[in-house]
Amino acid sequence: MAVGLAQDKGVSAISKGAVALVGNPNTGKTTLFNALTGMSQRVGNFPGVTVERKSGYMQLAEESNTELVDLPGAYSLSAQSPDEMIAVDVLLGLLSDDVPIQGVIAVLDASNLKRNMYLVSQILELNLPLVVALNMSDVAQSSGISIDASALSQRLGVPVVPIQANRRIGLDGLKGALLDVLAQGKFEANLSLLPEAWRSQLRTAVDRLTGVSPGILIRALADSSGILLEKLVAHFGPDLGTSVKQLQADLGAGVSVADQEVELRYAWVDRVLEGALRDPEPMRVTQSDKIDRVVTHRFWGTLIFAGIMGIVFQSIFSWASPLMDLIDGRFGALGTWVATQMPEGALQSLVVDGIIAGVGGVVIFLPQICILFLFVSILEDCGYMARAAFLMDRLLTRCGLSGKSFIPMLSSFACAVPGVMATRTIEDRKDRIATMLVAPLMSCSARLPVYTIFIAAFIPDETWAGFGLQGITLFAMYGIGIVIAVPIAWIVKKTLLKGESTPFILELPSYKIPDVRTIFMRVYQSAGHFLERAGTLILAATIVMWALAYFPRPEALLDQQEQARMALQSQGATQEALDVLDGKLAGDLIAQSYLGTMGKAIEPVVRPLGWDWRIGMATLASFPAREVIVAVLGTIYSLGEVDAESASLRVALQQAMWTDGSRVFNIPVALSVMVFFALCAQCVSTLAVIQRETQSWRWPIVTFVYMTGLAYMCSFFTYQVGMLLGWG
Ligand SMILES: Nc1nc2c(ncn2[C@@H]2O[C@H](COP(=O)(O)OP(=O)(O)OP(=O)(O)O)[C@@H](O)[C@H]2O)c(=O)[nH]1
């Protein structure tokens, strides 16, 4: 992959290929990527945040943009998990439709240099121009670690630049060094750590093959699973396969490159760092170790975790309500104003009852979404969430999952789509699929509006043992998914996906003061994502549901109403009496609408859950995306009411009646709706991403069927028990 820039150190030639950011997980690659490209990819203080290849452009020299590729973290080029495989594919040039890699920035955690150097030893064998960035130099410094960058650079034969990516310190030096190595063109693979016999054999073999570096051959030789070798042969041709066989024979029977490689590399790392790295007390007990003893303690740690989550859910209610009331009021006023500006008719109804009442009803939850993500990103960035993962490891392994399942499950509290993608860090395919099956049980942010609307309307605002009852209910809704995931995972691992769970060593990241920019970006992006859904998927669903609830409008009914109205007026009836009449018409119209007819048909199915046809239809409409229920209920009640000002959905729900005049909703009904939404697979995007990640329709179907069945059962149980307990 020579770029041949030696003749002209020119700018134009430099933009021929991409530069890849490679390094162990959680070393700050994405932070550096964002700093160099001005983009805002997701950053977090735990390993396995990036699971996809992402690219952007950085300005290396004047008037030239160079593509920069951010990769998932990898401990070694002997990929163990699908996310590590991505880094390997890119570095070895196996993605044929991809821009070739012309250089590499190895991002190392300076406070953990020894472990990070292993990967460097492998990259050095790849014939790729390389710059080593010593990131987290602030962390290293505060732990008293000192690194002689120039000595290291001399030993490695590549530039070594100390940086601090989160403060953008040292980036100019890094870019300069990168420009230099790119301009030097072809980089000679450094094979110094291999035994002389191997080296000469490798060189001879490489000479016979085109486009293959010694590093690629070593990767092929060290590949014990055979998967990488297969890919390499497909890419570089069958000659590579023959060479590998030949080499294996030449190196002698019983020599396992995979096994020996590890020892050789560790010995090399020790040699290279000798005298260049000064770590005064490598074994010291740090402040962070002391904190960890408490927060990862089986009992105290769990208590702290529950306490923190309790506070988070409580704050979601108490902090958000003033803002939500404000937005709610604004939308109410907007609806009333628009109604006075537009002639009465279908169009006015579409805008006021459909779009404003529906989409507006969802948008008011924005403050809660922001508060949720504010907490989540602070907890993640300071390093606490990785400790929570550690705490869960025991539980997860006991139910047959990998401890690595925690991070995907944690991500699923924001949204199951990145959660399912985060399972790429799990090596074992069965563990990976089992995690995907339970990840959507975690309450994502789309469920938050559903929970809070029903909680605000039906759970009394009282305190219980110092905690608000509403906060406790929300806590319980988040809890139910976790509690149910445990037996489900256990059953899945005992039946569909039998297999041993692999032990897992989570590397606990160091505690940090959370980065304001990272937190701001996370909250901002989540808010944007929420609003985008409201403006697209939910808007579309609302319009369809509005039309179904508005049409047909039988002439006979409207005429009857007109006559009744005139009769009342001629008798000098009060405005109140006229409103009652209008309300009745609105109710009759919606009952006769397409939606009403369908609703009546499905009512027997949802009746055992305590629901009326309106909740049934709104739930059915929410299968593509769960927030739709809030929008659809907003539309249904808005169409079924006369007075646009009482459009607050909360009040409408509280006042909803059965035909016999009794209230539709009580606490058991509200709980049964919430439980249904906590457990049901109402999200097309999640099912699609499971299909994509597993390359099979089987798993999205299994997910859908089991979650929907489970939701129905648990919802039924909740309603019936609630009624028995006399909460109705
Ligand atoms: N103190 C300090 N923190 C940093 C520095 N660079 C990055 N961080 C933080 O380190 C954490 C990890 O950063 P990321 O950029 O997500 O790391 P990554 O290498 O992309 O991680 P993966 O995608 O999981 O492999 C984040 O909390 C960053 O804010 C640095 O130079 N100093």
Ligand SMILES: [Mg+2]
């Ligand atoms: Mg990353």
